[in-house]
Amino acid sequence: MEGSEEHGETSKAPLSRGVSKGVFILDVILRFVAIIGTLASAIAMGTTNQTLPFFTQFIRFKAQYSDLPTLTFFVVANSIVCAYLILSLPLSIVHVIRSRAKYSRLILIFFDAAMLALVTAGASAAAAIVYLAHKGNARANWLAICQQFDSFCERISGSLIGSFAAMVVLVLLIFLSAIALARR
Amino acid sequence: MSSGEPAAVSIPIHDHHGKAPATSSAVPAAAAAAAPAAAPAVAPRKVGIPFFRRGDHHRGSRCLAFLDFILRIAAFGPALAAAISTGTSDETLSVFTEFYQFRARFDDFPAFLFFLVANAIVAGYLVLSLPFSAVLVIRPQTIGLRLLLLVCDMIMAAMLTAAASAAAAIVDLAHNGNLRANWVAICMQFHGFCQRTSGSVVASFLTVVILMFLVILAACSIRKR
Numbered sequence: 001m002e003g004s005e006e007h008g009e010t011s012k013a014p015l016s017r018g019v020s021k022g023v024f025i026l027d028v029i030l031r032f033v034a035i036i037g038t039l040a041s042a043i044a045m046g047t048t049n050q051t052l053p054f055f056t057q058f059i060r061f062k063a064q065y066s067d068l069p070t071l072t073f074f075v076v077a078n079s080i081v082c083a084y085l086i087l088s089l090p091l092s093i094v095h096v097i098r099s100r101a102k103y104s105r106l107i108l109i110f111f112d113a114a115m116l117a118l119v120t121a122g123a124s125a126a127a128a129i130v131y132l133a134h135k136g137n138a139r140a141n142w143l144a145i146c147q148q149f150d151s152f153c154e155r156i157s158g159s160l161i162g163s164f165a166a167m168v169v170l171v172l173l174i175f176l177s178a179i180a181l182a183r184r
Numbered sequence: 185m186s187s188g189e190p191a192a193v194s195i196p197i198h199d200h201h202g203k204a205p206a207t208s209s210a211v212p213a214a215a216a217a218a219a220p221a222a223a224p225a226v227a228p229r230k231v232g233i234p235f236f237r238r239g240d241h242h243r244g245s246r247c248l249a250f251l252d253f254i255l256r257i258a259a260f261g262p263a264l265a266a267a268i269s270t271g272t273s274d275e276t277l278s279v280f281t282e283f284y285q286f287r288a289r290f291d292d293f294p295a296f297l298f299f300l301v302a303n304a305i306v307a308g309y310l311v312l313s314l315p316f317s318a319v320l321v322i323r324p325q326t327i328g329l330r331l332l333l334l335v336c337d338m339i340m341a342a343m344l345t346a347a348a349s350a351a352a353a354i355v356d357l358a359h360n361g362n363l364r365a366n367w368v369a370i371c372m373q374f375h376g377f378c379q380r381t382s383g384s385v386v387a388s389f390l391t392v393v394i395l396m397f398l399v400i401l402a403a404c405s406i407r408k409r
Contacts, residue, residue, distance in 0.1 A: 063364065067364035067365070070353045106403060109399075109403045113338070113341075114396070117341070117342075117345050117392065120342050120345040121346075123346070124347070124353075125352060128351075129357075132354075137292070140288075140370045141370075142357075142365075142367040142368070171338060171342060175335055175338075177403075178334050178406065181403060181406050181407050182331055182406050184407070
């Protein structure tokens with residue numbers, strides 16, 4: 001029964017304390033992975049710049065991430081999530097050392113959920129635009145721009161991977177925090 | 185064995201002071217009105233008292249579980265509305281050429297198809313999770329069920345956020361177009377289609393907010409116990 005388990009806080013078996021520490025160490029490792037994922041995505045998308053070799057008299061064919069506002073949102077969202085993850089890393093490390101914090105686990109879940117929503121929104125909006133750039137849309141008469149800007153296209157497609165990986169990692173992080181709350 | 189006590193040999197069910205809870209709990213409907221004072225042995229189900237007036241130490245958890253139940257019903261509405269209004273979006277322009285009729289439907293855009301499917305899945309999930317939430321109101325001490333609901337809510341919220349923001353990207357493109365990629369804003373022609381899909385994206389984001397709040401609520405009640 002949970003009653004007998006939660007009254008014996010100091011008489012917890014060393015095995016379950018070890019499992020709690022394992023959970024918190026896994027939390028720190030996953031945070032590192034998510035930091036790397038979001039940072040790589042933001043940098044890969046932010047440094048897109050392709051100029052086509054041919055040009056007319058009046059206009060030069062150039063593609064950047066800032067030409068599409070959705071991709072700008074993607075870069076901004078990934079940067080914000082990366083900054084949050086870096087800032088929450090010390091808090092996670094403190095949890096490994098002393099796992100008795102009362103409210104900080106709840107605050108961590110709250111902000112992790114908010115950041116999950118943000119990174120999911122950015123990644124999937126950019127995915128919709130990248131799909132449109134690859135395939136176009138016959139009904140709306142939108143041409144697929146990947147036929148001309150192929151290196152730009154490859155880069156914006158590849159930068160989605162890191163962001164989606166960070167989304168999965170954030171889901172796992174919230175799950176771990178919920179388990180840590182339930183085992184307390 | 186005095187002869188002045190015929191009631192001592194009568195069946196315990198008719199006795200007001202229920203001294204035999206084992207037999208009286210077998211007929212809860214008959215004993216409900218007759219035994220308002222709870223027996224000293226704690227039964228898992230106290231009949232006769234409404235759940236919000238039981239004064240045990242689970243009161244806060246019960247209030248949170250009830251709020252969870254209400255919010256689930258509230259989140260079902262916008263999700264279903266978004267799914268239906270996207271699914272019935274079909275606009276045909278009155279101008280047509282000889283070869284081509286100008287028509288816009290949700291399945292011309294794969295993002296809207298994903299949006300429709302995700303909203304339908306989330307609406308179905310919210311209906312299916314209502315009984316589990318009701319069980320949590322009655323027995324607030326089941327932590328495993330709360331954890332399961334938290335994980336499922338979070339996965340559904342992430343999927344719905346993905347679908348809603350993909351649809352929002354397409355809607356934004358339809359409203360504004362893009363100069364660099366030479367994509368024309370189709371909202372100039374298809375007014376009704378545009379309005380309908382924009383409205384359903386807004387409703388879907390409302391469902392996302394409620395789902396996120398449900399996740400936080402579940403985390404609070406796991407911690408509170």
